[in-house]
Amino acid sequence: MSVKHYFSKNADKRAKFIFNLIAPIYGRLDKKLEAGFYSTVLILNNEINIAGKTILDIGSGTGAWSSSLNKFGPAYIQGIDFSEKMILQAQKNHPELKFNQGNAENLSEFEDNSFDIVTASFVLHGVKKEKRANILNEMNRISKKYIILNDFTGKTPLFIRFLEFMERSDYKNFKQNFCSEFKAKFNNTKKIRARYGTGLYIAQKY
Numbered sequence: 001m002s003v004k005h006y007f008s009k010n011a012d013k014r015a016k017f018i019f020n021l022i023a024p025i026y027g028r029l030d031k032k033l034e035a036g037f038y039s040t041v042l043i044l045n046n047e048i049n050i051a052g053k054t055i056l057d058i059g060s061g062t063g064a065w066s067s068s069l070n071k072f073g074p075a076y077i078q079g080i081d082f083s084e085k086m087i088l089q090a091q092k093n094h095p096e097l098k099f100n101q102g103n104a105e106n107l108s109e110f111e112d113n114s115f116d117i118v119t120a121s122f123v124l125h126g127v128k129k130e131k132r133a134n135i136l137n138e139m140n141r142i143s144k145k146y147i148i149l150n151d152f153t154g155k156t157p158l159f160i161r162f163l164e165f166m167e168r169s170d171y172k173n174f175k176q177n178f179c180s181e182f183k184a185k186f187n188n189t190k191k192i193r194a195r196y197g198t199g200l201y202i203a204q205k206y
Ligand SMILES: C[S@@+](CC[C@H](N)C(=O)[O-])C[C@H]1O[C@@H](n2cnc3c(N)ncnc32)[C@H](O)[C@@H]1O
Pocket: 015, 016, 019, 033, 058, 059, 060, 061, 062, 063, 064, 065, 080, 081, 082, 083, 086, 102, 103, 104, 105, 120, 121, 122, 123, 126, 127
């Protein structure tokens, strides 16, 4: 992939280019990310007993979120990501888990209601409203019960905002509008703040 993809009008091409480019750096931060996620997963585990559940982690990146969840005894976890370089990092860092390439907007390889939990960590703030809706639709279709997002919920440090700007994410709109987008889609939702302006959005299907 060439640098021209960074300026591409095609959002998927642009995102794949950026995430393939940063995958080796992200891979080195994986253990730190995983440690940082621990307190959030503790909060989640108090809400939902993770033990024995099947989990699909969408936009799994280097596998840090999957691996944090795995500490709480789920029956099975699988990650998917559209960046082949992120998948390579995840497979290297967490050989005990399964990671495959796939696009979160079209996951026809997974049947309806096939996982207890479908989750995405720091994926939805990166894409525009229309894509967010497509991804949430797929999460809803595949999930038997829970749709769980780990993402921004409040004010974040300046360097994060800078990284989001460089990543050309939809960070600002996400923070302003996502709560209402989420509530409009699901009847039973909960937002729980964790740390450093991040937290959980949890929806239950019934
Ligand atoms: C900011 S990273 C987060 C990685 C990981 N979930 C974590 O919390 O550490 C966002 C990830 O989502 C992936 N991603 C973004 N849009 C995607 C899509 N439409 N389909 C699959 N993966 C996607 C990117 O390739 C990247 O690995």
